[in-house]
Amino acid sequence: MPRAFTPKVVTANALIEGDVIYLTADNGWTRDLPQAELMTDEAHAQLRLLEAEQQVGEIVGAYLADAVSSNNGPEPTHFREDFRRTGPSNYFHGKQAVGQ
Numbered sequence: 476m477p478r479a480f481t482p483k484v485v486t487a488n489a490l491i492e493g494d495v496i497y498l499t500a501d502n503g504w505t506r507d508l509p510q511a512e513l514m515t516d517e518a519h520a521q522l523r524l525l526e527a528e529q530q531v532g533e534i535v536g537a538y539l540a541d542a543v544s545s546n547n548g549p550e551p552t553h554f555r556e557d558f559r560r561t562g563p564s565n566y567f568h569g570k571q572a573v574g575q
Contacts, residue, residue: 480517484508484549485527486556487537495559496534497549498527504534508560509548514539 485498489506496504497511505511514520520539527537540556542549551557 480515480520481541481552482513482515482543482549483520483539484511484513484542485520485523485537486511486540486559487527487534490531490533490535498523498537502526508542508551509545511542511549513542513544513549 487496487498487504488494489496489504494506496506497508499505499510500512512523514523524537524539527534530537541552542556543552544550551560
């Protein structure tokens with residue numbers, strides 16, 4: 476039996492910087508997950524993923540990530556996505572140094 480669809484965001488990595496980025500409702504990219512478009516319809520999510528994958532000059536590795544709605548916008552449901560948004564983990568720098 477197929478699993479029920481759960482809300483998703485489109486995530487990828489910025490081609491040049493490598494930062495984790497999220498697709499916004501206005502077809503832009505943000506490094507701030509709460510600004511991402513949260514999709515609750517499976518067909519719409521698949522379409523948005525296809526659109527994102529066409530942006531080969533800007534992004535790499537686009538996929539749909541599980542998320543839930545919160546007062547601040549989408550939040551990850553899996554530790555991997557929560558970990559990804561904090562940046563590199565080998566030492567205290569980048570997003571970790573500024574308290575992201």
